[in-house]
Amino acid sequence: MDYDKFFEEELKTLKDEGLYRTFRSIDRVQNMFPKALETVDGNDREVEIWCSNDYLNMSQNPEVLDSCINVINKLGTGSGGTRNISGTSSYHVKLEQTLAELHNKEAALVFPSAYTANQATIATLCRNIEGIEIFSDRLNHASLIEGIRNSKAQYHIFEHNDMDHLSSLLEATDIDAPKLIICESIYSMEGIRSPLKEIVRLAKQYNAITYLDEVHSVGLYGNEGRGIAEELGLSDQIDIINGTLSKSFGQLGGYVAANANIIDYIRSFASGFIFTSSINPSIAAASIKSIELSKESETLRLRIRRNSKFIREGLKSIQVPFIDNDSHIVPILVKGPLECKQISKLLLDKFGIYIQPVFYPTVPKGDERLRVTITPKHSKKDIESFVNSIDEAWNILGFDRVEEQIIHNQI
Numbered sequence: 001m002d003y004d005k006f007f008e009e010e011l012k013t014l015k016d017e018g019l020y021r022t023f024r025s026i027d028r029v030q031n032m033f034p035k036a037l038e039t040v041d042g043n044d045r046e047v048e049i050w051c052s053n054d055y056l057n058m059s060q061n062p063e064v065l066d067s068c069i070n071v072i073n074k075l076g077t078g079s080g081g082t083r084n085i086s087g088t089s090s091y092h093v094k095l096e097q098t099l100a101e102l103h104n105k106e107a108a109l110v111f112p113s114a115y116t117a118n119q120a121t122i123a124t125l126c127r128n129i130e131g132i133e134i135f136s137d138r139l140n141h142a143s144l145i146e147g148i149r150n151s152k153a154q155y156h157i158f159e160h161n162d163m164d165h166l167s168s169l170l171e172a173t174d175i176d177a178p179k180l181i182i183c184e185s186i187y188s189m190e191g192i193r194s195p196l197k198e199i200v201r202l203a204k205q206y207n208a209i210t211y212l213d214e215v216h217s218v219g220l221y222g223n224e225g226r227g228i229a230e231e232l233g234l235s236d237q238i239d240i241i242n243g244t245l246s247k248s249f250g251q252l253g254g255y256v257a258a259n260a261n262i263i264d265y266i267r268s269f270a271s272g273f274i275f276t277s278s279i280n281p282s283i284a285a286a287s288i289k290s291i292e293l294s295k296e297s298e299t300l301r302l303r304i305r306r307n308s309k310f311i312r313e314g315l316k317s318i319q320v321p322f323i324d325n326d327s328h329i330v331p332i333l334v335k336g337p338l339e340c341k342q343i344s345k346l347l348l349d350k351f352g353i354y355i356q357p358v359f360y361p362t363v364p365k366g367d368e369r370l371r372v373t374i375t376p377k378h379s380k381k382d383i384e385s386f387v388n389s390i391d392e393a394w395n396i397l398g399f400d401r402v403e404e405q406i407i408h409n410q411i
């Protein structure tokens, strides 16, 4: 086999399809956000970030930085090993207690990322519960899908948020078979919620357990940012909640929270937990501080809501197509990977607006978009100038306008 030829040809096909990814390196300098620096030809230029998941800007919060630096000064940087082999510090233990409390669960388990938390937890549960059948929303995140595939269990995909479809799939399954329903609380690429109450109702009716990915809602929704399960009063009815430390909390790592037996089981059997080094103690300490501050950050959450309303009004006024939800994620629809890359490049090069193009496999082919994320740090002036830049870019590229938006009422 000519290995090099194989890789070259695969990459060429990807490029021909317009699906090759390139990264622009942007330094999010502290105190500047949402402004940041891009180095072009050896010179720094200021750009503005419109696609960060550092939703509350906790990654640059001075109190969070202090917590992190204090622990680095005390314990050093790396954790020293897997959780079992010298990699459990008092900060890991405290972080897990903090997360369990956040989600009103008995216990929590921290992983190096929410991706590995999803993949390892689902694969471990479903590989070991004999005869389990999985029911997964069509738009579930890649990490959930990987967990399902790795488990080798039988699975059913229900159409996105389609409760009739989920119900009919459950109905057609052996009543005695164990079942797991998997969904997200806010879908990351759409900013739309799942019908969680109905999912919990169906789970009860068909004796299924439930797995909820709250990665894009924790820190932002619910009382003290405890997530959507909490907001809907469903925390005790969702069996396993997954979340991340890397978005609203601005650090790195992910977790699952559940009852003590489930967490102990995952801790004891999940290869993706056992055989990987734990997060740095300084990151655990920064996460604890960040969660504490996020709980008190109602003003920031209100600002996000206000800003996302401004941006939606602006986009409506210039008749650009977007998914009209009421979350902090505003997806502007630009069909075609090449067109999406084109507008993203134009926005950065001409207007200094940094927003990544999103295309397959992150979203299905034909659903390409610019995924705008609003933070409390964007000012009204920033939003106005963003909308004006989109308007101008739309004109330059001759993209179609729309009279009506796709409206998604929240459930």
Ligand SMILES: Cc1ncc(COP(=O)(O)O)c(C=O)c1O
Residues within 6 Å of the ligand: 113, 114, 115, 116, 118, 141, 143, 184, 188, 213, 215, 216, 244, 245, 246, 253, 254
């Ligand atoms: C819905 C969802 N789940 C899980 C993850 C993985 O999170 P992490 O970055 O902590 O691995 C992501 C990442 O963006 C996500 O969008």
